[in-house]
Amino acid sequence: MRKYIIGFLIYGLPLPLLLYSLTVGPSQGLHLADYWAWAKAVLAGGVADTSGELYLINNIIENVRLPRVILTFIIGAGLAASGGTLQGIFRNPLVDPYVLGISSGSAFGAALAIAFPLININLSAFALGVVSVILTYSFAFSNKSASIVAVILSGMIVSGIFTAMLTIVQYISDPYKLQAIVQWTMGNLHHASWDKINSAVLPISVGVAGMYLLRWRLNLLALGDQEAKAVGVNPNRDKIILVVLATLTTSSSVAAAGIISLYGLFVPHLTRMMVGPDNRKAMPANILFGGSFLLIIDNFSRSLMEFEIPIGIFTMLLGAPFFIFLMKKNKINWV
Amino acid sequence: MTKQAIEVSNLSFSYGNTPILEDVNVTFPEGKFSVVLGRNGSGKSTLFNILSGMADYKHGSVKLMGRERKDMSFADCATMMGFLPQFHKSIFPFQVRDVVLTGRAAFSSFSPKKADLEKVEQAIEELEITHLIDRPYTELSGGEQQLVMIARVLVQNPGIILLDEPTNHLDVYYQTFVLEKLRKLSQNNFTVIAIMHDPNLAFLYADHCFFMKNKTVVKTDLANHDSELLQYVYNVQFTAVQVKEKMIVVPTL
Numbered sequence: 170m171r172k173y174i175i176g177f178l179i180y181g182l183p184l185p186l187l188l189y190s191l192t193v194g195p196s197q198g199l200h201l202a203d204y205w206a207w208a209k210a211v212l213a214g215g216v217a218d219t220s221g222e223l224y225l226i227n228n229i230i231e232n233v234r235l236p237r238v239i240l241t242f243i244i245g246a247g248l249a250a251s252g253g254t255l256q257g258i259f260r261n262p263l264v265d266p267y268v269l270g271i272s273s274g275s276a277f278g279a280a281l282a283i284a285f286p287l288i289n290i291n292l293s294a295f296a297l298g299v300v301s302v303i304l305t306y307s308f309a310f311s312n313k314s315a316s317i318v319a320v321i322l323s324g325m326i327v328s329g330i331f332t333a334m335l336t337i338v339q340y341i342s343d344p345y346k347l348q349a350i351v352q353w354t355m356g357n358l359h360h361a362s363w364d365k366i367n368s369a370v371l372p373i374s375v376g377v378a379g380m381y382l383l384r385w386r387l388n389l390l391a392l393g394d395q396e397a398k399a400v401g402v403n404p405n406r407d408k409i410i411l412v413v414l415a416t417l418t419t420s421s422s423v424a425a426a427g428i429i430s431l432y433g434l435f436v437p438h439l440t441r442m443m444v445g446p447d448n449r450k451a452m453p454a455n456i457l458f459g460g461s462f463l464l465i466i467d468n469f470s471r472s473l474m475e476f477e478i479p480i481g482i483f484t485m486l487l488g489a490p491f492f493i494f495l496m497k498k499n500k501i502n503w504v
Numbered sequence: 505m506t507k508q509a510i511e512v513s514n515l516s517f518s519y520g521n522t523p524i525l526e527d528v529n530v531t532f533p534e535g536k537f538s539v540v541l542g543r544n545g546s547g548k549s550t551l552f553n554i555l556s557g558m559a560d561y562k563h564g565s566v567k568l569m570g571r572e573r574k575d576m577s578f579a580d581c582a583t584m585m586g587f588l589p590q591f592h593k594s595i596f597p598f599q600v601r602d603v604v605l606t607g608r609a610a611f612s613s614f615s616p617k618k619a620d621l622e623k624v625e626q627a628i629e630e631l632e633i634t635h636l637i638d639r640p641y642t643e644l645s646g647g648e649q650q651l652v653m654i655a656r657v658l659v660q661n662p663g664i665i666l667l668d669e670p671t672n673h674l675d676v677y678y679q680t681f682v683l684e685k686l687r688k689l690s691q692n693n694f695t696v697i698a699i700m701h702d703p704n705l706a707f708l709y710a711d712h713c714f715f716m717k718n719k720t721v722v723k724t725d726l727a728n729h730d731s732e733l734l735q736y737v738y739n740v741q742f743t744a745v746q747v748k749e750k751m752i753v754v755p756t757l
Contacts, residue, residue, distance in 0.1 A: 257596075260595045260596075261595065262595065262596070382614055383614070385609075385612075385614065385615050385616065386609065386613075386614075388598065388602060388605075388606055389606040389609045391594075391595065391596055391598075392592075392594060392598075392603065392606060393592065393594075395558065395589040395592070396589065396592060396606070396656075397609070398556070398557065398558055398578065398587075399556065399586065399587040399588065399589055399657070400582060400586065400606065400607045400608075400609055400610055400656065400657070400660055401578050401579050401580075401581055401582015401583070401609075401610035401660065402578060402579075402582070402609045402610050403578045441596075445597075445599070446596035446597055446598050446602075447598060447599065447602045449615065
């Protein structure tokens, strides 16, 4: 029974949830019957009438909700897959995709582009996210190898540096730009658009597909370097490929939707509880359930209150108690 | 004449300016159970790291079945040799089956094939741990974990098996169980080479013993005690005691 429920949560939930999410939003006065009429019209060959109610619904769904729902799902899948991957590589269940400094690097890049509008915000966020990972790794490397502790510590240092520089940018920005910067860093799925999807979908799909392909190799990496070498595999090649894929995915998602805190940390824990630690099963679960769950959270964040709660705040509020729960239950063995 | 599985000649190795191995010359015969003994810091583990490919060497030569190890890729090495590193701890509660399956990673790049799964079952059966196959690795006792790791080496189907202190942390039951299995493997044409700390267990089970002291292999001895040699290697006075027809040694009080 448990097996079927879990199977449904992972494989059955995404499609109905995607459809349902199209009906969630702040627009008042729309009922299920209206959506039904719209769906029939679309299936019958599109909405031709440009003045009626159907056209309004069509506009809301096509230009506001559909891109948002798709972007949310892709980003949820990407963050969860990257989180699971990095937890495996670093052999540490406390790792999340931002541990390499991506989030603060990207936030600084976005802030810079908002304050001094010379280049595209998303592009700048993406570029500085990648730069921060490169910096983290180059600080951590000594003697041709980087220990886990060195990587995590140098990630903290890089985060610190970029956070400091972000604060400088915020300090010298005028109030309007400051507001934009702050909103950006809180996670901003309500700015979803087809443009954002177009720029995010390719890198995230490539990253997620690569991590999916290498999911069994990740089991080997999760046992440790020596254990990989002992059975004739050079772990560094696999590690580099996976870190590049996770960085590509995470920085693209940060560039498109800002910082969604702790999400990449706790979803891999949930899926591990459902299907166990074997990444052959956990990776598809991360991708599908990761997408679904962020969609559920986003549905709450835009329907729970009069105003929309930024998604990054919501995931932080959900993730923090979960994190404490894990700590207290000793599910996390920090070695 | 027996063939040599591993031939080491004039091997020297240092970490920075600290020499760890100096002019090591040793050959390990094929199809036998050999044990390397010596005090902590005598260079045993470093020698093993070089043999297994964990560390690179510049001076001297190491030949596996006649081929220079330096010139072989990781994957090439894997078909020839399996290595069991010292005691290991897993973070994630992988099932025993999945842990053993990772031993096939050098042969299948993306996902394991059916033949890989069969090899896993076979190795697990051989070590008599079939009852553990679905258990999480992290919940096993030290002895059971060691057997799982040995099964993981076996699925590679290597001709040579290196083990760094396979009986460390194990109780007497598992010590004898593991050593008995290793002896069986060597009788089935595997070359088994292990680092051990207890000379008596080595004398009981091994075909050959090799002693290391002062960064090099000082003496090879055919499974027999030699109090003077042991005193030189360990800096401890030993008294030989006869138990039935076997001689064992105890530190002199």
